[in-house]
């Protein structure tokens with residue numbers, strides 16, 4: 001398996017009644033030690049079993065079931081309509097494909113806005129029903145008390161500041177955040193407040209690289225950058241953007257590593273062409289009737305599968 005070397009902090013005690021974790025398993029507390037050692041970890045989104053398994057086996061350290069599922073899989077156009085049930089369902093699918101990476105599930109818009117008890121209940125669904133190991137929540141200082149409450153209930157929390165897509169109706173669009181001295185200072189305060197509240201990491205989305213560097217140097221928890229420059233401890237991308245499966249113009253921070261949309265369109269078109277011309281399926285791609293049944297049914301003796309395969 002690819003990926004970073006074992007990240008466990010200390011020798012683990014074997015508890016006979018508990019399933020032991022693999023030594024190389026990435027955990028929420030292990031991220032801080034990785035930052036101290038200067039390791040550059042990698043995070044990607046995934047939303048289903050197949051993608052999650054490929055991402056995990058490729059050695060990615062953190063897998064996020066982001067509410068970007070609203071754009072990539074559900075076709076909503078933004079993340080606002082995404083529901084808790086949807087995130088739970090996708091997290092369950094992803095869980096089945098992940099063994100090594102830390103699995104984080106997003107708290108969707110509306111799941112933490114109606115009081116701390118509701119937020120705890122909803123986060124617990126992601127942990128118990130979805131089998132996520134941590135939750136991510138958008139918002140800075142104004143969510144600090146909520147982060148502390150979740151952490152007090154043993155739920156690891158990843159913060160998320162800068163461009164917070166759930167606030168699109170308040171922000172009026174998707175723009176770089178923290179471009180003035182005042183808003184940049186506010187971002188630094190947000191990151192510190194989340195750290196003080198017990199968040200184990202913080203996503204910095206679309207902020208100037210200088211501010212991301214300042215934040216990364218001012219907190220002990222790792223920063224996870226998306227459109228925030230090279231100084232963040234960890235980088236994250238939406239997997240559909242990286243693989244070339246997105247529609248429309250890509251943001252400037254996206255590096256596209258494959259063009260799967262074109263590959264898929266070509267494969268699907270070739271299949272359709274083969275069906276239309278009768279080139280698919282061939283005899284070798286179908287099943288012959290055994291001779292005995294053919295004789296009883298008075299069907300001319302068919303070729304055996306072995307004969308077909310030889311052709």
Ligand code: KIV
Pocket residue numbers: 045064065066067068069106203226236237238
């Ligand atoms: O929902 C998501 O995919 C995210 C990442 C972009 C950080 O929040």
